[in-house]
Amino acid sequence: KQEVTQIPAALSVPEGENLVLNCSFTDSAIYNLQWFRQDPGKGLTSLLLIQSSQREQTSGRLNASLDKSSGRSTLYIAASQPGDSATYLCASTFEFGNEKLTFGTGTRLTIIP
Amino acid sequence: GAVVSQHPSWVICKSGTSVKIECRSLDFQATTMFWYRQFPKQSLMLMATSNEGSKATYEQGVEKDKFLINHASLTLSTLTVTSAHPEDSSFYICSAPDRRSNQPQHFGDGTRLSIL
Numbered sequence: 312k313q314e315v316t317q318i319p320a321a322l323s324v325p326e327g328e329n330l331v332l333n334c335s336f337t338d339s340a341i342y343n344l345q346w347f348r349q350d351p352g353k354g355l356t357s358l359l360l361i362q363s364s365q366r367e368q369t370s371g372r373l374n375a376s377l378d379k380s381s382g383r384s385t386l387y388i389a390a391s392q393p394g395d396s397a398t399y400l401c402a403s404t405f406e407f408g409n410e411k412l413t414f415g416t417g418t419r420l421t422i423i424p
Numbered sequence: 425g426a427v428v429s430q431h432p433s434w435v436i437c438k439s440g441t442s443v444k445i446e447c448r449s450l451d452f453q454a455t456t457m458f459w460y461r462q463f464p465k466q467s468l469m470l471m472a473t474s475n476e477g478s479k480a481t482y483e484q485g486v487e488k489d490k491f492l493i494n495h496a497s498l499t500l501s502t503l504t505v506t507s508a509h510p511e512d513s514s515f516y517i518c519s520a521p522d523r524r525s526n527q528p529q530h531f532g533d534g535t536r537l538s539i540l
Contacts, residue, residue, distance in 0.1 A: 353533065354430070354517055410458070
């Protein structure tokens with residue numbers, strides 16, 4: 312059974328700091344990995360998608376990396392802003408042609424003004 | 425704009441009521457859609473895979489007679505929570521993969537179901 316975990320469960324950092332969120336998965340036969348943002352009571356917003364053949368993806372202040380051999384992905388947020396406060400979820404697919412996602416436990420991020 | 429529309433966004437009803445939730449792909453066809461459930465302060469758990477024109481595939485522990493899924497067209501899947509009870513109160517979210525290119529999955533905005 313594939314498992315995806317995220318540590319820490321919650322993180323608070325002062326505005327302006329750079330930060331890294333971690334995601335670990337047990338099955339290195341990952342097909343792709345996706346990072347999402349979820350605001351309280353809302354649905355999911357896709358941030359970045361990394362295919363298994365890629366090592367990283369960048370969008371604005373966000374950079375996501377994927378290391379299949381170590382079973383880890385990181386989401387780097389540069390120059391954090393209060394608007395970045397949300398829960399961040401990573402999710403993976405483990406089978407080509409099967410897009411069902413296994414979600415991590417999430418990290419609740421608070422940016423302190 | 426939204427590419428997956430989920431409706432309704434919020435439902436409050438009495439115990440024993442059946443509730444239908446719709447998930448529509450707006451500008452692409454989705455032969456497969458996924459239904460997830462999220463309890464407070466927890467992550468999303470896959471309930472079932474909805475397949476257009478065939479039976480849904482349910483995850484272990486999910487009652488198929490309780491959670492009826494119908495995927496009658498290439499743009500619409502419905503989840504019906506039958507005879508809902510308070511323990512069914514949760515946040516339900518659907519997703520649809522866009523297979524036209526290497527696109528991320530698109531998620532609906534979710535439905536918050538509260539059973540009194």
